Amino acid sequence: MKIARQAMPEQDATQRSGNFTEVNLGFTEQMALLEAQRCIQCKEPKCVQGCPVMVNIPRFLQFIVEGDLPGAARSLFGDNALPAVTGRVCPQETQCEVQCVRGLKAKPVAIGYLERFVADWARAHQGVVTLEAAAPTGKKVAIVGGGPAGLTAAGELVKRGHEVTIYEALHKPGGVLVYGIPEFRLPKQIVEEEVARLVQAGVKIENNVVIGRTYTLPELRAQFDAVFIANGAGLPVFMNVPGENLKGVYSANEYLTRVNLMEAYELGSDTPIMRARRVAVVGGGNVAMDAVRTAKRLGAERAILVYRRSRAEMPARVEEIHHADAEGVDFENLVAPLAIIGNATKWVTGLKCQRMELGEPDASGRRSPVAIAGSEFVLECDAVVVAIGTRANPLLTATCPDLKLNRWGNIEVTDNGMTSIPGIFAGGDIVRGAATVILAMGDGKRSAQAIDAYLRGGF
């Protein structure tokens, strides 16, 4: 029997480039069954090793094959707190799927699509998977930040009987899942459901609390038995080129936050967003893809991705690049911005760029871009979105000089996730620098286990 890898059904590219509803439509039960049968149930499954949260992949796939979807759901949710999220946004092609032995001769099993299928099945069948708090231990844990790391840790800790309070700086929990990743890739409804599950299990969420301002870290530590810092890498990096403060220049954080968290894409939102005719997005990662595809959906005639290396070096997921391509995004590869040009009233009118060619590999192993002399040109645009990364926000760490940081301002932790202050743990982007949702979740899961051990005196 030879079954080909099932393709993900998706919304028509032309149609979807004008709306914010989800691009991928999800497997049918029949497709899921066929795809799950492609798993050969390795004795020592490498795919599990590739997963930052160590989901027992063959086990939940076997449940699908047996037609036991409740079993599949319980198995999956037991390993991964947010499978409906990771099934959509994880870079499976570089994690679990790249390890799949099926991939040696043909295409790997579509683990991500199956994860999403099972998670969505569970969402449609409420009550099959429940998050139950264990008997109270009497220990209290504060979590700083309601993003992927914080939500995951909260679930793990409440399961172990600890009293958990999440302090979220914004008016809604979810972190990058609600302010950064657009609706067409991750519907907000999913994040709301996950948060509701945590709340039902007893997790307290305090919105609008900025640790570092509303409370300092030492104040928080004094009130709780342990603290987990997962406040992300929030500070946007700009290019440091002339014209960056012109009107129409956004950080990707601002552009996406206005559209996602503040719902500027919907009629009736009070938050304005500039609906530019030509938008240039600078960067080549997933955030850049999200921004440029958002610009297209907001009605831009040209949504242009400006990246200084070639498509092969882009850090974005291949699927995102393909989706952007199909939706009509223009790629200006091997192009580096030199300056942003504006008119007399300080509105952006163009991006002055330079063509590049690839030279020797740099420290990251990717071939580094080298400027081609005399290749300067102006890309006409009326908005520029800078999506070249973020760095650690010093708001919290500045109120706690005892907390050991590295030279980039990220918090230093030991192998078990504890910081230089006993009882204070940290994970996610504030430790790693800008990384992925799943790595943050992995940190949340491991830190929760370490916090549990710490609270039980097992350190």
Next chain:
Amino acid sequence: MHLITARVQLSPNVTRLDVSVPRIADIRQPGQFVIVRRANGAERIPLTIADADPINGTITLVIQAVGKSTRELVALAPGDAIQDISGPLGHPTEMITAGRAVCVGGGVGTAVVHPIAQGLHQRGVDVTSIIGGRSQEWVIFEQELRRLGRVVVCTDDGSYGRKGFVTDATREVLEAGGVDIVYAVGPVPMMRAVADLTRPYGVHTIVSLNPVMVDGTGMCGGCRVDVGGQTKFACVEGPEFDGHLVDFDLLAERLGTYREFEQQAATTCEAGSCRRAAEHAPQPPAI
């Protein structure tokens, strides 16, 4: 939810709201602000904390109704509630602890100057407040500031206090000498004018900036301002800066980013329907 405990109309378009936020009332310091989101779907807007009552757990917000969001806020009455308030944000005001300070407040900026004058007064600094408005009915916080030192009131039409701008009175005080520091808060042209005035006298001048902001925690970078040739995020590195180093032209331009959107939103709102269509979003000029 944060209950509104009092509402006072201070001038034709400036309203004072006292809102219950015990934690912020307890720890706020002069110069700090909050981000307010009235209800679901509403904008997040930054507002400086004009005063606080730690015993009753309230903070005072002074709001000038200019756009849809601020109009909806000032339409709230005691007993109504504001859904989200986060803070206190920004750095507290850099205070001198002895000597003589001049606090210049223009329009709604007078309310922002008030906590600064309060803090200075508590530290034993001699405070002169110079405040102004178009005419008498636009002058706010006069009584509160009188409790903290001398007050010079200026009105454009001379209907109250002395006739003229706050800058005229500031010039005279600087001429007389003995001023250690000037704090100026108000419309951008006023802050620029005060900074230009004090520069030749070499008097340190602090201004409070209120650029476009979304999160208020350094995440969006929308509030960037140019201070001494360096880009700063007003929300986390400000909101107060050395007035002699601020690029006021850039600030004024950036504040106008959403002017068209705001006006259209306000017009639609006034027309009785707050529904807004996509075409109301700001359109940049044609290239």
